[in-house]
Amino acid sequence: MRLDLVPRTRRSPVLDILSPALAFVAAVLIGGLAVAGLGVSPGEAFVTYFVTPLSEIWSLQEIALKAAPLALIATGLAFCYRANLWNIGAEGQFVVGGLAGGWVGVATHGTGGFTLWILPAMLFAGTLAGAAYAMIPAVLKVRLGVSEILTSLMLVYVAQLLLDYMVRGPLRDPAGYNFPQSVGFDGAARLPYLMEGETLHAGVVIAFLAVVLATVVLARTLFGFEVRVVGASPRAARFAGFSDARLTLAVFAISGGAAGLAGIVEVAGKIGQLQPEISPGYGFTAIIVAFLGRLSPPGILIAALVIALTTIGGEGAQIDLKLPLDLTRAFQGLLLGLVLGADVFAGYHVRLVPGGPSGRAIS
Template identity: 85%
Template sequence: MRLDLIPRARRSPWLDALTPVLAFALAVLIGGIAVSALGVAPSQAFLTYFVAPLSEVWSIQEVALKAAPLALIATGLAFCYRAGLWNIGAEGQYVVGGLAGGIVAIAAHGMEGFSLWVLPAMLVAGTLAGLAYAMIPALLKVRLGVSEILTSLMLVYVAQLLLDYMVRGPLRDPKGYNFPQSVGFDSFARLPYLMEGESLHAGVLVAALALALAALVLARTLFGFEVRLVGTSPRAARFAGFSQARLTLAVFAISGGAAGLAGILEVAGRIGQLQPEISPGYGFTAIIVAFLGRLSPPGILIAAFVIALTTIGGENAQIDLKLPLDLTRAFQGLLLGLVLGADVIARCHVRLVPGGQAARPEV
């Protein structure tokens, strides 16, 4: 018995659109079985996971605030992954971006007079820091042929420990009772809220803008063409005169910059100070989001919302239904596996060949 995958001659757009929906439905079904095995009614769990977070204004805002950094980082990563380069270290670039932007805010703390420049300077510093941090694995790859997967991943831990050291040492709030945290940012160093009295801040708009820009760049610019071409036909890309080294640096710059920007948006938005933990693993979850969204900006937008929704729903389920948070993680992993599996089915006929070995001619 053996499975054959035969590429379909023509891909049906209808099937392409339907398979992720079916994969999601299947994931919900399997999740429901797991939930009932834990002694909770699946219908109750479904409401808590997927409906409750969308039923109130404040919780919808929570979903959007979680989706924004995921979408922003995943969009940057999509450039890398499309070009066949594996930046696994967005989490580190995010942390470094938050740290660098935070340093600007702390330096400007208590400043009198004209202060409109502070917030833009923070965003620029955060973006450039993430970009520069991503240049380390990119340059190692281009110059010395070092695997970018290992270096970018290991630099995550360096960044996290650097942030930890900074907030316990040089950046610690002198009046903070020795807590490992910086001073709270001044209001001019915080992202403005979109609506009075609500939690939604301008970072969501920045993420939306970045998604739109990425969609435009991929579809309508020579650079986007280069990224797509290198991913599908590297030899043709060389024939087109595109340099692999230049492209490596460019896509790492984009993904690092996007992650760094996401980092400072989170610090200047929800957190408002530097502390040892500024990310619930956004940089890693964004990898899932990028692939769940099939590396296309519209797909990433949807995927970011789905992952944000299940995360918030998972927190609610933890509180209301006493379901473990690990269940949420398992569900997200299951969803990714199913979507990628469904993608294979959309691309290929799957044929079960009974006794495939015996069907071969004997010589």
């Protein structure tokens, strides 16, 4: 018995869309088995994970608020991954973006008079800081050929420690009874709420606009074309005269900037101050989202909502059914693995051939 993969002449468009959906179903089934193993009825768990969060206004808002940073980061990462560059340090760029933007918020605390510039300045600072932080692995890659995978990941730990230091040290609220947190931001330094008395804030709009913008750039511009060509065929890209180095720097700047923007959106939106930890692992979860959405911005938007749903559902399951949060993480890891595995069906004819060693005989 052996497994034969015969490349399709064209990727199957039907399976391209169907395979992530099938992977999701498979992941839900395996997750159900795991839940049953933990002594909880799978049906009840399914309702808690996937239905209850959709039935209330506040949890729908929570889903949107969780999906926004995920979609924002994953959209940026899609540029990188399409070009076969592996920025896996979005978590660090998120943290640095939140820190830099939040710093502006802390520094302008108590400013009187004209304050309309503060929020844009924060968003700008966050985006810029994220992009600059992503430049470290990008430049090391371009100049010295250092693996961007390892450097970008190492910088995540550095960023988290930097934020921890800043919040416990220079940026700590002097009147905060030694709690490791900054002052609460002024109203002018917070993202406005979309509806009176609700939690949904303008960050959701920012994320949505970014996804639309990325869709247009990828599909309709020369730069987007370049990214796609480099990913599909590096050789063809070189013949076309596209510069590897310039593209590397550009996609890292985009992904870092998007992650940084997501960071400051989270800080200026939901949190409202700087804390030692500002991310529940958005930068890593976004990697799942990027692949689940097939590296296309509209797909990423849907994937972000699905992953946000499972996260909110997971929190509900922890409270209602005493199911551990790690179950959600394991589910998400499994889901990514299955999506990648299912991808093979879109690109290849898969055949199980009985008997015999791998048939490389001249035929």
